[in-house]
Amino acid sequence: VASSVVELCGIKIAKDDVVRDDPTNNIPDTIFSKLGMQLHRRNNHPLGILKNGIYEYFDTNYPNMFDKFDDLCPIVSVKQNFDDVLVPADHVSRSYNDTYYVDSQTVLRCHTSAHQAELLRRGHTHFLVTGDVYRRDSIDSTHYPVFHQMEGVRVFTPDNWEASCLDPTSYAAEDLKKSLEGLARHLFGAVEMRWIDAYFPFTNPSYELEIYFKEKWMEVLGCGVMEQEILKSNSRLNSVAWAFGLGLERLAMVLFDIPDIRLFWSIDERFTSQFSEGQMGVKFKTFSKYPPCYKDMSFWINESFTENNLCEVVRGVAGDLVEEVSLIDNFTNKKGMTSHCYRIAYRSMERSLTDEEINELQWNVREQVQNKLNVVLR
Ligand code: PHE
Numbered sequence: 001v002a003s004s005v006v007e008l009c010g011i012k013i014a015k016d017d018v019v020r021d022d023p024t025n026n027i028p029d030t031i032f033s034k035l036g037m038q039l040h041r042r043n044n045h046p047l048g049i050l051k052n053g054i055y056e057y058f059d060t061n062y063p064n065m066f067d068k069f070d071d072l073c074p075i076v077s078v079k080q081n082f083d084d085v086l087v088p089a090d091h092v093s094r095s096y097n098d099t100y101y102v103d104s105q106t107v108l109r110c111h112t113s114a115h116q117a118e119l120l121r122r123g124h125t126h127f128l129v130t131g132d133v134y135r136r137d138s139i140d141s142t143h144y145p146v147f148h149q150m151e152g153v154r155v156f157t158p159d160n161w162e163a164s165c166l167d168p169t170s171y172a173a174e175d176l177k178k179s180l181e182g183l184a185r186h187l188f189g190a191v192e193m194r195w196i197d198a199y200f201p202f203t204n205p206s207y208e209l210e211i212y213f214k215e216k217w218m219e220v221l222g223c224g225v226m227e228q229e230i231l232k233s234n235s236r237l238n239s240v241a242w243a244f245g246l247g248l249e250r251l252a253m254v255l256f257d258i259p260d261i262r263l264f265w266s267i268d269e270r271f272t273s274q275f276s277e278g279q280m281g282v283k284f285k286t287f288s289k290y291p292p293c294y295k296d297m298s299f300w301i302n303e304s305f306t307e308n309n310l311c312e313v314v315r316g317v318a319g320d321l322v323e324e325v326s327l328i329d330n331f332t333n334k335k336g337m338t339s340h341c342y343r344i345a346y347r348s349m350e351r352s353l354t355d356e357e358i359n360e361l362q363w364n365v366r367e368q369v370q371n372k373l374n375v376v377l378r
Contacts, residue, residue: 006036009073017102018075024104026096028316031108031134034146039264040130041070043277046252046284047148047264050187051130053280054150057186058128061179066152069115070130075102076109084117085202086227097306100134100145108134112151113202113245116226120234125155130248136308139315139325144261148248153226154179155241168240172225173205176242180209180223187255187280188213202227203243213254221246257283260349262320268350292323292347293355295362299375300337313372314344317364323347339378 004015019025019032042048051070058066081087082094092098093110100108109115112129119127129151137143154175161171177195184193192212196219200206203224210217223244231239249261256275258264263271263284270287311325322344329341344365346358370377 006032008036008075009071011073013075020103022103024101026136027100027102027108028312030315030319031100031145034132034265035074035108037265038071038132040132040148040248044275045264045272046256046258046275047248049275049277049280050248050252050255051150052278053187054183055128057183058152061182062126065126066154067119067124067127068130069119069127072115072129072131074109074132074134075106076114078105078107080118081107081109081111081114084230084233085113086229087201091201097308098136100136110135111245112149113243115151116153116202116243117230117234119153120155120231120236124153125236126153128152136312138307139311139322141260141323142250142253144249144264145312145315147261149245150248151243151245153241153243155231155236155239157239161240169205169225172240172242176223176225176244177207179242180221180244184209184211184220187251198222198224200224202230218250218254220251255281259284259286260323262323263349265320266349271349287350290348290350290352292345293353293358295344295346295358295365296328296341297344297362297366297369298329298339298341298378299369300339300378301375302373305340305373305375309373310342310369313368314365317368318344318346318361321346321348321353321361 005012019027039045040047040051099110111133112131115129132146133149134146161168164171194210196208198206198208206224208219209221210219221244226241226243314322324345326343328343332338
């Protein structure tokens with residue numbers, strides 16, 4: 001049962017302040033109950049171990065340089081989350097389909113970049129921000145609506161680049177790439193890496209770093225040279241800066257061999273007891289794979305149907321017992337009506353599910369999908 005009050009950065013916040021019966025609010029109870037959990041602050045949790053491992057890299061290579069924040073409030077203004085980092089007014093990430101809104105001006109941060117501007121304004125020039133971030137999304141073994149990111153920012157002043165023969169932007173970009181390649185080696189050892197050109201509204205140029213792991217290229221972070229406008233608006237004239245943002249779960253799944261993102265939330269001792277402070281990359285041993293159970297459901301969709309909304313309804317009923325929701329059939333008939341068939345995989349990480357309980361879940365899912373999404377079951 002979710003407690004109805006959470007303490008966030010020293011402030012007690014009641015459920016009614018976050019989860020409201022108000023059309024501008026789209027935060028379900030399942031998400032409210034994650035606020036204040038702060039998995040990244042547990043030193044014997046894989047996310048905390050990874051955070052500390054990254055701190056260690058920066059502390060060794062840049063002694064006493066980076067200020068660290070891991071307790072900034074995840075409830076931020078639309079301005080902090082989007083405007084301050086130049087996200088365009090019509091960008092999809094602002095939609096109710098992608099972001100959790102407390103009210104029309106307040107969101108659960110969807111990235112740690114939400115804190116760039118305020119920290120620059122407060123005078124910080126080298127900082128790491130770790131926190132829980134929230135995104136409405138589809139369901140599979142690597143996506144969960146709450147995950148954790150670390151943001152890094154480093155500001156340079158003219159005396160940094162003047163001694164080099166590079167222009168300020170190239171100087172920052174070079175330094176960024178060197179620092180992050182070093183971080184990847186610190187975490188993964190001698191891996192193959194490549195830089196991919198990318199786009200973010202708040203950096204230019206922008207890149208993604210990929211590493212070659214288990215026969216696949218895997219994206220590990222996004223980064224780039226901070227847009228001048230952000231520096232100027234936050235009293236850093238004559239500066240250049242780099243910024244990066246990395247997803248802790250994605251890295252931890254690889255480093256610790258964790259097969260499913262839901263496990264990070266498990267309180268089963270067979271999971272939690274396998275990790276301890278400072279033990280980076282200890283391989284997780286699955287306690288046994290319980291069988292999945294698949295249920296299909298087909299319905300005629302309407303114009304407002306989205307997969308994110310479907311996933312939220314399914315998660316609202318089945319919680320962490322749902323492992324994946326995938327579209328397996330999609331067709332439009334002569335009358336122009338579109339039918340979708342989704343396959344839901346139910347599987348507990350901790351025990352075998354009975355037929356009875358899965359049938360009951362599926363029954364409730366069907367009912368809620370019909371009522372909340374206004375679709376017509378077939
Ligand atoms: N905020 C970006 C994301 O969540 C990551 C990023 C951070 C990219 C900083 C560039 C610079 O995807």
